[in-house]
Each structure stands twice: as C-alpha cells, then as structure tokens.
Amino acid sequence: MLEALAGSADLRPFRELIGRVEAHDSGHNSDLIRTLRAFFAANANASEAADRLYLHRNSLPYRLARVQELTGLDLKDPRARLALQLGLLATTTERSSKDEVEHP
Numbered sequence: 001m002l003e004a005l006a007g008s009a010d011l012r013p014f015r016e017l018i019g020r021v022e023a024h025d026s027g028h029n030s031d032l033i034r035t036l037r038a039f040f041a042a043n044a045n046a047s048e049a050a051d052r053l054y055l056h057r058n059s060l061p062y063r064l065a066r067v068q069e070l071t072g073l074d075l076k077d078p079r080a081r082l083a084l085q086l087g088l089l090a091t092t093t094e095r096s097s098k099d100e101v102e103h104p
Contacts, residue, residue, distance in 0.1 A: 001014065011086055011087070011089075011090040013087040014083055014084075014087035014090055015091055017071045017073070017083060017086035017091045018033070018084065018088055018090070019091075020040045020071060021033055021067055021070050022091070023034070024066070024070055030063075030066075031053075032063055032066060032067050032070075033088070034053070035049070035063040035067070036051050036057050036064075036067060036084060036088060037051045038071060039060070039064065039075075040085055040088070044075075046061060046064070047060075065069065071084065083090070
C-alpha cells in the first residue's frame with residue numbers, strides 16, 4: 001500500500017520539500033537527509049537519533065533546525081513530520097526505481 005502511495009503524483013509537493021533538503025546536502029556536503037531518517041527511525045526522539053548517528057546530542061537539534069529553515073516546517077508539528085516522512089518515502093521509492101533501471 002505504501003509503495004503505491006509513494007509512486008503517486010499526489011506526493012509531488014512532499015517530494016519537493018525533500019528536494020530542498022537534498023539540494024542543500026549536495027551543495028554543502030551535509031547529512032540532513034540521513035539525519036531526518038534517523039530522527040524518524042527513532043520516533044522523533046532527538047537523543048536516540050543522535051546516538052544512532054554517533055553525534056553529540058547538541059548537533060542533532062542544529063541539523064533539525066536547518067531542515068526547518070529549508071522546508072519552512074516546524075518539526076514539533078506532527079503534520080509537518082508526516083509531510084517530511086511522506087517526502088522521504090517518495091524519494092526513497094524513486095531512488096530504488098532508478099537503481100533497478102541502472103543496475104539490472
């Protein structure tokens with residue numbers, strides 16, 4: 001069910017949100033997408049996410065603030081977190097599809 005949703009054109013605005021973060025990562029050699037994935041994998045627990053990323057616990061809030069600046073979303077808002085998770089889902093599915101085509 002999620003795979004079908006991930007490929008949907010309805011997720012384009014969410015892909016665009018993540019696209020801003022990906023562009024920043026590319027241009028600044030940062031790890032904001034990886035940080036977001038760890039944050040969501042830790043159920044939005046910043047301390048646990050920092051541990052998973054082997055970061056000092058003060059580094060994670062800085063990175064999450066940068067994501068907020070880039071997207072205009074408040075990560076304290078569950079709807080904003082959902083929007084970012086949908087964007088990550090959509091871009092992960094796109095990347096997987098490209099990898100299958102490029103590496104048969």
